Amino acid sequence: MNFSDLALAEPLARAIADKGYTTPSPIQQAAIPPALAGHDVLGLAQTGTGKTAAFALPMLHRLAADPKHRLKLHTRALVLAPTRELASQIAASFQAYGRYMKLSVAVVFGGVPIGRQERALAPGVDVLVATPGRLIDLVMKGACDLGRVEMLVLDECDQMLDLGFIHDLKRITGLLPKQRQSMLFSATLAPAIEQLAERYLKNPVKVAVQPAATTVEKVVQSVVHVSQPEKLALLANLLEGEDVASSIVFTRTKHGADRVVRQLAAHGLVAEAIHGNRSQPQRTRALDGFRAGTLKILVATDIAARGLDIPAVSHVFNYELPNVPEQYVHRIGRTARAGRAGIAIALCAPDERPYLKDIEKTIRMALTQAPLPPNFRDLVGKTAKLIKSSPAAAEPPREERDYNRGGRPGRDPRAVVHADGRREAGPRRDGGGPPRSAEGRPQGRPGGPHAQGRPQGRPQGRPGGGFGGQRTGGQRDGGGRRSPAGR
Numbered sequence: 089m090n091f092s093d094l095a096l097a098e099p100l101a102r103a104i105a106d107k108g109y110t111t112p113s114p115i116q117q118a119a120i121p122p123a124l125a126g127h128d129v130l131g132l133a134q135t136g137t138g139k140t141a142a143f144a145l146p147m148l149h150r151l152a153a154d155p156k157h158r159l160k161l162h163t164r165a166l167v168l169a170p171t172r173e174l175a176s177q178i179a180a181s182f183q184a185y186g187r188y189m190k191l192s193v194a195v196v197f198g199g200v201p202i203g204r205q206e207r208a209l210a211p212g213v214d215v216l217v218a219t220p221g222r223l224i225d226l227v228m229k230g231a232c233d234l235g236r237v238e239m240l241v242l243d244e245c246d247q248m249l250d251l252g253f254i255h256d257l258k259r260i261t262g263l264l265p266k267q268r269q270s271m272l273f274s275a276t277l278a279p280a281i282e283q284l285a286e287r288y289l290k291n292p293v294k295v296a297v298q299p300a301a302t303t304v305e306k307v308v309q310s311v312v313h314v315s316q317p318e319k320l321a322l323l324a325n326l327l328e329g330e331d332v333a334s335s336i337v338f339t340r341t342k343h344g345a346d347r348v349v350r351q352l353a354a355h356g357l358v359a360e361a362i363h364g365n366r367s368q369p370q371r372t373r374a375l376d377g378f379r380a381g382t383l384k385i386l387v388a389t390d391i392a393a394r395g396l397d398i399p400a401v402s403h404v405f406n407y408e409l410p411n412v413p414e415q416y417v418h419r420i421g422r423t424a425r426a427g428r429a430g431i432a433i434a435l436c437a438p439d440e441r442p443y444l445k446d447i448e449k450t451i452r453m454a455l456t457q458a459p460l461p462p463n464f465r466d467l468v469g470k471t472a473k474l475i476k477s478s479p480a481a482a483e484p485p486r487e488e489r490d491y492n493r494g495g496r497p498g499r500d501p502r503a504v505v506h507a508d509g510r511r512e513a514g515p516r517r518d519g520g521g522p523p524r525s526a527e528g529r530p531q532g533r534p535g536g537p538h539a540q541g542r543p544q545g546r547p548q549g550r551p552g553g554g555f556g557g558q559r560t561g562g563q564r565d566g567g568g569r570r571s572p573a574g575r
């Protein structure tokens with residue numbers, strides 16, 4: 089099959105040719121024909137499979153086939169996505185595919201001033217891409233009306249549930265006309281997703297591409313066993329390798345990511361962190377630099393593991409192994425995208441071995457064990473000296489850390505203090521981690537997609553000390569339970 093077989097509107101065919109696409113990807117071949125015919129679609133596919141075009145092209149075709157005047161505050165097509173980055177990326181795809189159509193595309197998400205978004209929605213738009221929390225805020229302000237939405241997409245639905253957006257989704261879908269086309273995309277078909285599909289889709293055509301665990305076969309994966317305090321020396325050595333063109337280093341915690349950035353700086357390696365505590369301009373700047381190739385190393389928490397389409401990543405380093413094995417698959421999915429080969433190296437400390445076992449079970453293969461470099465002792469000594477003598481590698485004063493979070497020194501203004509005195513980490517409406525308890529543990533949703541089969545009895549501390557701190561304690565990515573304070 090090629091794109092001409094899909095008989096897409098001429099402006100779309102031209103835009104696809106501009107992008108250099110020749111054949112539709114498997115998810116596109118499966119989803120586009122029923123979506124063009126107006127059917128609801130349930131798509132099982134993760135980012136990297138071409139799923140954005142799988143829903144964007146038929147939506148644009150249907151908009152082109154039935155041109156209408158824009159109505160103030162209204163939108164004809166609504167796409168909901170879990171994170172700011174994914175929403176921006178989807179909007180950019182609509183703009184690229186719709187470049188020869190007279191199309192108005194808006195994207196709205198939290199963490200940035202709302203006024204400009206209100207102004208963008210005022211005249212009405214054809215396509216609105218939104219994160220759920222901010223969309224509700226805009227609806228409540230009367231800045232947008234969802235009463236004439238003809239097409240709805242729920243993208244990365246499993247992550248939306250993970251992030252606790254279920255109530256927002258319910259509210260939003262309650263505002264939509266019953267008569268509409270709906271498409272739901274998710275990487276997994278957990279029972280919670282099936283329930284959503286039952287509620288929001290009418291006789292959907294089910295399309296699926298390879299499950300997450302097998303889409304990463306093109307990634308050359310290995311693991312190096314190394315103690316926690318010696319990881320930085322190994323990471324710096326690996327990053328200095330000749331074939332490392334651009335890489336993402338994954339950590340489990342936000343402070344951990346910042347610390348890696350500082351310690352790499354002591355090595356003369358420039359890196360930027362992307363995680364939930366960084367402001368939107370900081371995140372955008374880091375991603376733009378990374379996409380443009382001016383920044384070679386991105387240090388990320390799992391918020392960056394999903395949804396982001398960064399085509400040229402040569403290496404993924406799992407500096408800390410994820411405690412949810414599916415997250416490993418998402419992380420390494422950042423490399424080997426769109427047919428490219430990629431390399432993923434995991435740095436595994438002794439207390440992370442149970443995680444490694446779970447990962448190997450999930451991907452149904454054992455990772456190749458790579459040895460430490462021959463002169464590793466010297467490298468460790470050199471790193472220790474560099475870090476000791478570098479002011480940049482030192483822990484920043486508390487005040488500076490708090491200002492980085494956009495707050496006043498000494499306390500997180502977004503924190504929620506309960507009547508009984510419990511304190512929760514500050515909320516972030518969109519793109520944060522799953523809801524957390526005051527102890528920093530993920531909350532509830534035992535039926536959530538990633539809750540299933542999650543191993544129990546994981547190691548509770550990091551006896552290796554050094555980098556990373558405690559696993560618990562609310563340091564992981566995610567802004568805590570959302571509340572009105574986060575609006």
Ligand code: AMP
Nearest residue numbers: 109111112113135136137138139140397
């Ligand atoms: P997505 O899964 O939507 O994030 O897409 C992953 C990447 O594949 C993006 O960089 C798209 O531009 C690219 N892509 C999507 N469809 C095609 C296609 N049919 N041929 C080549 N590349 C594609």
